[in-house]
Amino acid sequence: MSDATPTPSAAPVTPVQVPPEFRQRVLERGRELYRDLPWRRTRDPYQIWISEVMLQQTQVARVDGRWQRWCERFPSVDALAAADAADVLEEWQGMGYNRRALSLWRAAGIVSAAGGDMPTEARDLVALPGIGPATAAGIRAFAYDLPGVYLETNVRSVFLHEFYPDAVAVPDKDLVPLVEASCPADGSDPQDDPRTWYYALLDYGAYLKKTLPNPSRRSKTHVRQSKFEGSHRQKRAELVRLLLDHRATDRRGIDLVTIAEELSSIEVESGRRKISACDVVALLEELEAEGFCHKIGDNWSA
Numbered sequence: 001m002s003d004a005t006p007t008p009s010a011a012p013v014t015p016v017q018v019p020p021e022f023r024q025r026v027l028e029r030g031r032e033l034y035r036d037l038p039w040r041r042t043r044d045p046y047q048i049w050i051s052e053v054m055l056q057q058t059q060v061a062r063v064d065g066r067w068q069r070w071c072e073r074f075p076s077v078d079a080l081a082a083a084d085a086a087d088v089l090e091e092w093q094g095m096g097y098n099r100r101a102l103s104l105w106r107a108a109g110i111v112s113a114a115g116g117d118m119p120t121e122a123r124d125l126v127a128l129p130g131i132g133p134a135t136a137a138g139i140r141a142f143a144y145d146l147p148g149v150y151l152e153t154n155v156r157s158v159f160l161h162e163f164y165p166d167a168v169a170v171p172d173k174d175l176v177p178l179v180e181a182s183c184p185a186d187g188s189d190p191q192d193d194p195r196t197w198y199y200a201l202l203d204y205g206a207y208l209k210k211t212l213p214n215p216s217r218r219s220k221t222h223v224r225q226s227k228f229e230g231s232h233r234q235k236r237a238e239l240v241r242l243l244l245d246h247r248a249t250d251r252r253g254i255d256l257v258t259i260a261e262e263l264s265s266i267e268v269e270s271g272r273r274k275i276s277a278c279d280v281v282a283l284l285e286e287l288e289a290e291g292f293c294h295k296i297g298d299n300w301s302a
Contacts, residue, residue, distance in 0.1 A: 016177040022162055023182055027192060030200020033207050035060070039067055040199065045118035045143035046077050052138045053100055053130065060206075066095060080105060081112035085291065086302040090244050098240055102291055103130025120144050141194040147183045149176055150198050154205030157215040161208050164218070171220040230272055238266055239283055243293050243302035253299030256280065 037060065039051035050070055054063045073091055074080040080088065085105055092101035107128040111118060118139065119125050125136035137148035151172060159178055164170045184192055208215055216222055228234050242262050246254040256277060264274040284300055287293045293302050 016181040018178060018182045023192075023197075025162075026158065026182075026200050026204055027197070029204040029207070030196070033203040034199065035203055035206070038064060040142075043143050045139055046080075047071055048143045049118065049131075049135070049139050050104070052135045052142075053104060054095060056100070056135075057097075058095065062095070076116070077108045077118065078112045078116050080108035086244060086247055089240060089292065089302060090248075093241060093244065096237075098237060098292065099290070100130060107131065118143070120146065122148060138198070141183075141198045145186070145193050145195050147185055147194045149180050149183070150201075151175060151179050152202075153216045154203075154209065155179065155198065155201045156219055156221075157205040157208050158201050160215040160218050161212070168218045169220045170218060175219075229270070235263070235267075235275065236283060236287060239263055239280070239287065240292055240302065243300060247302045251301065253296040253301035255299050256284075259284075259300060 039048060042048065047067075051063065051067050054067055054070075070091055074083055074088070083105065085102065088101050088105045089098060092098060095101075107130055110128060119128075120140065122133070122136045122140060125131050125139060126133060131139075134150055134152050137150035138152070140146040140148050141150055156172075156175060159175045160167075160170055163178060164174075182197070184194055184197055186193070190196070205215075239259070242259060243254065246259075260275065260277045260280040263280060267273060267275055284293060288295070293300055295301075
């Protein structure tokens with residue numbers, strides 16, 4: 001007989017319960033507030049992926065029009081993968097966060113090389129450049145009607161409003177079980193499937209943010225965006241735009257002196273100091289290391 005003290009078994013985990021009236025209320029509000037957005041008229045996982053990335057930290061009005069143009073220029077994963085990186089960056093201009101465009105292009109290359117079909121499993125989606133858990137869950141819900149934890153800002157707003165009306169600094173770890181428990185398990189009911197459910201949450205959340213003090217600001221994840229004008233990020237973005245402008249007229253690239261003068265002119269016109277050639281070189285080398293530009297002899301090009 002063993003003298004070892006038996007290890008007590010772990011207490012069973014009680015599943016999170018979501019009141020049925022909450023789900024009913026969200027679905028009702030979703031029907032009332034439904035937004036007939038262009039990317040909601042497709043189940044193409046590639047087009048939905050593009051919309052999900054474009055909508056990150058970007059207003060819907062800015063994406064409507066840009067999404068259609070992108071899908072016309074790069075209508076499939078294979079078309080995006082076959083495009084030149086500079087053309088992809090050019091099409092992305094004005095959307096902010098140029099890294100997202102390069103991540104889309106790199107991920108498309110991986111998917112295209114594997115046969116051209118977007119993955120359905122979350123683990124395969126998040127393995128692609130630029131796709132995190134929320135984007136993966138959005139693709140799965142809106143393209144494939146598969147359940148998941150789609151926790152983006154409008155969805156977060158609903159759960160904070162409904163379950164934590166007076167709390168501040170609410171961590172996502174408290175919301176995730178609720179989001180997961182509320183999502184329908186499959187798409188057997190066309191009136192209450194993952195796609196319908198998350199559209200309802202998005203539209204209800206957008207309404208709450210317009211009519212109340214933004215509930216998502218009470219999330220622990222909420223971070224006030226840093227000033228863009230005059231920032232390092234702004235200089236990088238302007239430099240990429242200048243390189244793309246020159247590439248459109250001359251594929252041989254542009255010399256350092258000219259690009260430094262043009263970037264300094266932008267800075268001075270905005271009331272900031274001129275930027276030195278050394279600082280421009282540092283920016284160019286930084287962008288080159290990330291795949292945004294390259295040297296052609298002594299010149300630089302996107």
